[in-house]
Amino acid sequence: MEKMHGKNLILANMWVAFTFFMVAILLGVFQVLSRAGYVPGLQIPELYFGSVSTHGVIMGFVLTTFAIMGFGYFAAVNSLKMNIPHKWFGWTGFIIALTGTLMAASMLLSGQASVMYTFYPPLKAHPLFYAGAALLVVGSWFWAFHMIWMMNKWKKENPGETVPILMFGTVANAILWLFTSLGVTLEILFLLLPWSLGWIETVDVGLGRTLFSWTLHAIVYFWLIPAYLVLYAIVPKEAGGKLFCDEMARISLIMLMVISVPIGMHHLYMDPFQAAGWKLVHMVGTLLVALPTLFTGFTVLAGLEIAGRLAGGRGPFGWFFAVPWGKPVVLAGMLSLLMLTFGGFGGLVNASYSLNALVHNTQWITGHFHLIFAGTSIIMYFAFAYYMWPKVTGKELFSTKIALWQLWLWFIGMLTLTLPWHYLGMLGQPRRISSSPYPEVVREGWALQELGMFIGGVILMVSAVLFIYNLLRTHGNTISVAPAFNNVECLNPAARMPALLNGFGFWTVLIFFYLIVGYGYPVLQFFLMETHGVEPWGI
Amino acid sequence: MHIDKLEKFWIWLTTITAFAATGVLGFYALHLNIHPPSNVETIDSSRLHLSKEFNENNLGVKKNADGSVTVTLVAARYGFFPSHIKVPANTPVKLRIASPDVLHGFHVPGLNFATMVIPGYVSEVHAKFPKTGEFFLLCNEFCGLGHDHMWSKLTVTNK
Ligand SMILES: [Cu+2]
Numbered sequence: 001m002e003k004m005h006g007k008n009l010i011l012a013n014m015w016v017a018f019t020f021f022m023v024a025i026l027l028g029v030f031q032v033l034s035r036a037g038y039v040p041g042l043q044i045p046e047l048y049f050g051s052v053s054t055h056g057v058i059m060g061f062v063l064t065t066f067a068i069m070g071f072g073y074f075a076a077v078n079s080l081k082m083n084i085p086h087k088w089f090g091w092t093g094f095i096i097a098l099t100g101t102l103m104a105a106s107m108l109l110s111g112q113a114s115v116m117y118t119f120y121p122p123l124k125a126h127p128l129f130y131a132g133a134a135l136l137v138v139g140s141w142f143w144a145f146h147m148i149w150m151m152n153k154w155k156k157e158n159p160g161e162t163v164p165i166l167m168f169g170t171v172a173n174a175i176l177w178l179f180t181s182l183g184v185t186l187e188i189l190f191l192l193l194p195w196s197l198g199w200i201e202t203v204d205v206g207l208g209r210t211l212f213s214w215t216l217h218a219i220v221y222f223w224l225i226p227a228y229l230v231l232y233a234i235v236p237k238e239a240g241g242k243l244f245c246d247e248m249a250r251i252s253l254i255m256l257m258v259i260s261v262p263i264g265m266h267h268l269y270m271d272p273f274q275a276a277g278w279k280l281v282h283m284v285g286t287l288l289v290a291l292p293t294l295f296t297g298f299t300v301l302a303g304l305e306i307a308g309r310l311a312g313g314r315g316p317f318g319w320f321f322a323v324p325w326g327k328p329v330v331l332a333g334m335l336s337l338l339m340l341t342f343g344g345f346g347g348l349v350n351a352s353y354s355l356n357a358l359v360h361n362t363q364w365i366t367g368h369f370h371l372i373f374a375g376t377s378i379i380m381y382f383a384f385a386y387y388m389w390p391k392v393t394g395k396e397l398f399s400t401k402i403a404l405w406q407l408w409l410w411f412i413g414m415l416t417l418t419l420p421w422h423y424l425g426m427l428g429q430p431r432r433i434s435s436s437p438y439p440e441v442v443r444e445g446w447a448l449q450e451l452g453m454f455i456g457g458v459i460l461m462v463s464a465v466l467f468i469y470n471l472l473r474t475h476g477n478t479i480s481v482a483p484a485f486n487n488v489e490c491l492n493p494a495a496r497m498p499a500l501l502n503g504f505g506f507w508t509v510l511i512f513f514y515l516i517v518g519y520g521y522p523v524l525q526f527f528l529m530e531t532h533g534v535e536p537w538g539i
Numbered sequence: 540m541h542i543d544k545l546e547k548f549w550i551w552l553t554t555i556t557a558f559a560a561t562g563v564l565g566f567y568a569l570h571l572n573i574h575p576p577s578n579v580e581t582i583d584s585s586r587l588h589l590s591k592e593f594n595e596n597n598l599g600v601k602k603n604a605d606g607s608v609t610v611t612l613v614a615a616r617y618g619f620f621p622s623h624i625k626v627p628a629n630t631p632v633k634l635r636i637a638s639p640d641v642l643h644g645f646h647v648p649g650l651n652f653a654t655m656v657i658p659g660y661v662s663e664v665h666a667k668f669p670k671t672g673e674f675f676l677l678c679n680e681f682c683g684l685g686h687d688h689m690w691s692k693l694t695v696t697n698k
């Protein structure tokens with residue numbers, strides 16, 4: 001059996017991601033049950049808010065970071081056809097990140113960090129929680145530098161050659177992550193950690209929230225870019241087609257990387273301490289960052305059309321039925337795009353400077369980010385797992401049929417969960433409540449939607465169990481497959497890729513300046529005016 | 540560099556749409572003066588009860604000389620104080636609200652009347668209610684174990 005280089009590092013990252021994912025799924029089911037109020041004895045606020053915090057931290061920080069690291073190593077080894085230089089460097093990052101995760105998880109599970117994944121000072125968590133979160137981020141920086149290092153090494157060894165799109169996007173994501181994770185890291189190191197240890201008495205909540213917002217938007221693109229990369233580099237190839245336009249894909253990735261960091265203030269629209277003008281500036285960037293996503297949708301659909309036509313599909317729609325939907329990664333691509341479309345509409349409402357007041361902090365928001373994150377992104381993580389597991393382990397996927405069922409269930413479950421949530425949000429239901437002890441008039445129309453939420457949650461749990469089961473059984477499969485990976489071909493390959501679309505030097509400088517423009521004064525203002533810090537509060 | 544004709548069309552279409560959306564929202568903001576509730580104003584939350592504006596005796600609804608109304612509220616674990624407020628319809632209302640403890644959210648479903656309440660800062664929202672009726676203020680930001688129970692009443696009366 002042929003063994004893929006870096007197999008252990010890739011699988012270690014992936015299994016940490018998916019093991020924690022399974023824990024968070026079970027918590028999610030508990031939460032929908034609690035909120036729907038079907039088992040009155042289960043409505044215990046301590047349990048619920050501890051659970052929401054754990055669910056959020058695991059899904060947002062642990063599942064994503066480890067899966068993205070595993071994805072990155074797979075992308076680098078295979079698309080560059082190159083071994084990982086100094087593998088110990090990657091293992092060091094992995095161990096630091098895992099240590100941090102275990103520290104944070106122990107505090108979350110023991111109820112000492114029920115402060116939500118957004119940290120929410122002046123609520124105070126145990127110092128080990130903040131330290132753990134910081135270590136997770138620091139561990140991921142090893143990965144990010146490793147990716148940049150590998151791309152540069154390859155470019156040196158292959159002068160004039162075009163960096164394959166899979167690796168190009170992975171490095172774009174690594175650079176994006178280095179910039180975006182800085183906000184939350186500064187918040188932890190200079191505010192929350194010393195404050196929770198009692199070294200400083202108070203924190204400025206406005207400054208803390210501003211720093212967190214710096215991370216909060218672009219982190220979504222950190223999660224989403226691997227999904228886009230599967231759509232660009234793997235889906236068209238698996239469907240038997242080609243990438244429609246390599247240059248446009250690169251432009252989209254660069255736009256995501258440059259624009260998505262300094263626009264996080266749309267999370268602060270409803271907060272008092274930032275002037276309206278800054279919120280407006282950040283709104284413009286927020287609307288512009290929709291463009292690369294719209295370009296991506298076009299390119300991916302075009303790639304699928306090429307595949308359908310090559311397979312003999314005719315006419316304006318005939319190609320659609322000729323696309324091999326029986327391949328998990330191809331099916332997932334389509335379902336992902338559908339959820340992205342729904343979620344994108346909702347996102348425009350959230351992004352709208354004046355419309356935001358309608359939905360802010362309501363269940364609509366929960367519905368929105370579950371569609372974009374748990375739907376659009378995570379379904380592609382599943383698809384990627386189905387694609388890479390046989391290549392990494394050398395063993396055929398245990399069951400393609402179960403995989404297809406699993407993806408459909410995830411899609412159906414996600415819509416059953418999130419469409420009612422959007423509606424509940426418009427009715428005014430707040431997010432993050434453990435029960436709804438409101439007057440009957442306030443609760444009008446909620447019950448049916450809550451039933452949808454509950455059913456959706458259960459379907460998603462079934463889907464998650466099938467996913468884990470399939471991967472576990474794959475390890476024991478006796479049918480071998482070759483770990484062959486080929487980079488996607490382009491419809492019109494560029495003879496020579498312009499340097500600007502083959503590297504990041506210029507763009508990194510540009511992000512740096514855009515970040516100073518977007519966040520310079522909004523952060524500085526807290527040092528220019530007289531602010532009043534706040535002492536720690538328990539929950 | 541090669542960009543397909545159809546793709547160029549799509550790029551133009553989406554770019555124009557994005558700028559049009561920006562234009563509409565910018566128009567609302569700059570011309571009609573509709574902004575999210577921004578108010579860069581600090582306050583010492585630990586001494587809120589001693590402040591002139593947010594001490595217990597100064598809270599509630601006040602009519603101003605120009606006919607407008609100022610509502611001064613405190614959002615604290617786990618309620619809005621005073622717990623029932625009455626404001627006239629079709630009258631400019633200025634809400635000033637502060638928190639002595641942790642984060643809270645202020646939201647009146649059905650009226651788009653909302654702001655975050657951040658300790659250390661004073662939130663200010665301007666509104667005018669077109670319809671009369673009974674409404675409810677819900678805290679929509681996690682503020683502690685009693686968060687679910689944090690709500691109160693708002694009545695919009697005839698002028
Ligand atoms: Cu955002």
Ligand SMILES: [Cu+2]
Nearest residue numbers: 643678682689
């Ligand atoms: Cu509250």
